[in-house]
Amino acid sequence: MKRKQARLLLDAVFLGLVGAIVARLFSLMVDFSQEFFLGKIALYHPPGLPNEGGLPQEVVGPYGLALIPLVTTIGGFLSGLLVYLLAPEARGHGTEAAIRAFHFLEGYIRARVPWVKMFASAITLGSGGSAGREGPASQIGAGIGSLYGTLFRRSSSERRLLLLMGMSGALSAIFRSPMGTAFFAVEVLYSQIEFETQALIYCIFSAGVAYLVSGFVVGWEPLFRVPEDLSITSPEQYLGFLVLGVLAGIVGTIAPLVFHYTQRLFERLPLPFYLRSAFGGLLLGLMGLALPQVLGIGYGWLQKAIDGELPGKLMLLLCLAKILAFSLTIGSGGSGGDFAPSLFVGGMLGGFVAYLFNQPPAPYVVIGMASVFGAAARAPMANIFIVLEITGAFALMPATTLSVMLAYIVQTALSSPLPVKSLYDSQVPNRVHSPAHRGEFxxxxxxxxxxxxxxxxxxxxxxxxxxxxxxxxxxxxxxxxxxxxxxxxxxxxxxxxxxxxxxxxxxxxxxxxxxxxxxxxxxxxxxxxxxxxxxxxxxxxxxxxxxxxxxxxxxxxxxxxxxxxxxxxxxxxxxxxxxxxxxxxxxxxxx
Missing domain, CATH: 3.10.580.10 (CBS-domain)
Known part of the structure; x- marks a missing residue:
């Protein structure tokens, strides 16, 4: 083993350890923020994941949902003000910032960004913002990797590798998905199916270490519970998964468009940045009065969809409403991630397709989660691994692969003539187009x-x-x-x-x-x-x-x-x- 490779492996182990610690701290901050804003002020508790220690049932206080708009507006204002004053680049969904830093900034992220992102995202998510923990974890981990490379005066090429290691480590600890998040870090950089192959082994090490450390603290169970006998037993079921793949490709084309134009609309408003994010929070809160399921991370509602506790037509409505809710939260300047909303949208779409075919919802919800995000993020391979790891539904691998790849093909075909190709504007088609590899080619x-x-x-x-x-x-x-x-x-x-x-x-x-x-x-x-x-x-x-x-x-x-x-x-x-x-x-x- 070459000396450089040995050093990078040690870097991967260290960043995996740090990623697990930071991810756990961030999760605790989100829980505290949610208990304060939604629990103490709005007197509302959305359903949580039992495997994370959450209550499976929604709890509505004596005032009903009336205080939800107040809480989401305050959260939008505070998060926007924090980002505006300290680190404007911490706004939005964090994965985009990490991709941009890799391709166009030589892997450099300002030292303050991870910490501002941590606090701003905790406020956004805790106050009911429709976003996820994983995107912020991605930028936080990437920022720590970049800071580590800068402090030790690494070359720009090594700093890019360290950025990806930090990103995969933090994501792995949040998602409990070591293999999927390692692949995500090296695949999401490109809009075509291409990987940053030289970084993969180090990302696997980092993600593996983070998963181990996190597992000893929070347990080894997947995030979601699925039926033990979950499997595909008849060829006819694959017809439903083909339909799901096509619909997921269509939704995966629409979601980035809605987000992009919502963001542009808010940017044109003649308001300071922090008032725009507050206004976005207000609009989200008003949506939440009618559809509280779109508030927050939404994993508890996804678990209910897997368990068959949501009506089919409601799942279609939630699928579409979540796209708008996420766009209002992040497009207005809130700080959060696009992982959880995309998984929510895909899961609800899958549940609706199961309703159409009169099938048990669990396999369709799981496969829909992977299909929509795999298409919209242009990272199909990684999302197959991620969703199967966070659900433990490995028996669905063939059907998931079929649906996800079909969704990816449909999405790339439909978005080809459009101005918005995916959720991430900073993706480049492949390594030939990346400034990170220009000299190599x-x-x-x-x-x-x-x-x-x-x-x-x-x-x-x-x-x-x-x-x-x-x-x-x-x-x-x-x-x-x-x-x-x-x-x-x-x-x-x-x-x-x-x-x-x-x-x-x-x-x-x-x-x-x-x-x-x-x-x-x-x-x-x-x-x-x-x-x-x-x-x-x-x-x-x-x-x-x-x-x-x-x-x-x-x-x-x-x-x-x-x-x-x-x-x-x-x-x-x-x-x-x-x-x-x-x-x-x-x-x-x-x-």
Missing amino acids: FTDILADIKVKDIFQPEKVWAVIPEDMTLRQFVKLFGRTEQQYFPVVDAEGRLSGIFSINDVRPYLLNEDLWDLLIIKDIARRDVITTHPEEDINTVLRKFTIRNIDQLPVVKTEDPRIFLGMISRREVINFYNQQLEKMRRAENLIYVV
């Missing part, structure tokens, strides 16, 4: 190109005999646009080269024109190339003397001159090849 492309692929042997070049006088050359120079001139001996073999800059010092003294011959001016140490040489090597030769052209000679005989190749020709050819590669990628994948 430059080298890779050039290594496959030979001089013969660019060189134009039919082009005519002025070749200067060694014994030509400077006066004769001056007459010749007036009839050519060449800047570099190869020199040949009496047998026509290459013996030197010179540029117009080498001649310029003698042009002001015409007395020397008949005395000097080209042999006296030309450089003997000629740097040449040949048709079989790769262009990467040629570019390095250009930089040795900062020259713009090189003589091309025969591969078998370096003294036989064939022509010249310029730096500009190489760069232009490279740009053409890069554009062809990008077009080919876009033909293979629907962006």
Whole structure:
């Protein structure tokens, strides 16, 4: 094992440990905030997850839901004010910020951002904001990884890796999903099915350590409970999962659009940032008067859908209403995540499809959770793992894979002509388009190109005999646009080269024109190339003397001159090849 790999593995273990601690602290902050805002002020308790120690039943106080709009408005105001004063980049759903930092900021996140994100998100979620814990955990973990890399003066490439390690560790502790969150960290960066493969092993280590540490504290059970005999027993059931996949792809196209345009609408309001988030909280609270199920994280309601306790038509209404509720919360400037809302939307959609086919809801709810978020986030592989891990429903793997991949195909096809491709604006199609890998692909492309692929042997070049006088050359120079001139001996073999800059010092003294011959001016140490040489090597030769052209000679005989190749020709050819590669990628994948 190389020293660098060993160091990165140790980094992964450390960031997994820290991620578990921070994720647990964040969860406790959310619980405290919810108990204060919803429990103490609004006297309302939404259903929770039994596997997290929550009460499975909704508790409504003596005032009913009347105080919900007050609480959501206060929460929106406080969260918005905190973000506005301390770290504007902590607004919104945290995964987007982590993706942007990876691609465009060399993995750099300001040191204060994770902590501001932690407090702002706890306030948003605790006051009933329609968002999730996982997105903030993603940005918090990524921010800690970035801070760790900055403190220890790591290179930008390593800091990007550390960012992903921190992200996967914190997510794993929140989700209790080590494999799925490791894959999510390396897949969600791209809108096509592509992975940051060099980071995967380190993310698996980080996520695994975080899961172990978290498991010893909160237990090893999955987040959701599903029936023990959950399985697919007949081929006819797959028809329902195909329908679910298509509908999930449609919903996965609509949800990012609604969020995007809601966010733009709030940005146009002539209000300070913190008042916009308060206004979004007010609108959410008014929605909550009629549909309290859309408030908060919503996992308790998802558990009820799995257990078959929600009517089919209500689940369709909740599916659509949750998209708007999440958009109001995050689009107005609130701080939270898009994981939980997307899982909620998908689960309710799955429950509705089960109602249409008169089937038990549990498998459809589970598969719907994976399908909508896998499509909307453009991270299908990761979400298959995540949802199966958080439910323990591994018997549904074949059906989940079918539905999720179909949803992804439908979503990419429908969103292709649209201005909004997914939940994350900062995703790039693939590694070719990422600034994080721009230099790597430059080298890779050039290594496959030979001089013969660019060189134009039919082009005519002025070749200067060694014994030509400077006066004769001056007459010749007036009839050519060449800047570099190869020199040949009496047998026509290459013996030197010179540029117009080498001649310029003698042009002001015409007395020397008949005395000097080209042999006296030309450089003997000629740097040449040949048709079989790769262009990467040629570019390095250009930089040795900062020259713009090189003589091309025969591969078998370096003294036989064939022509010249310029730096500009190489760069232009490279740009053409890069554009062809990008077009080919876009033909293979629907962006």
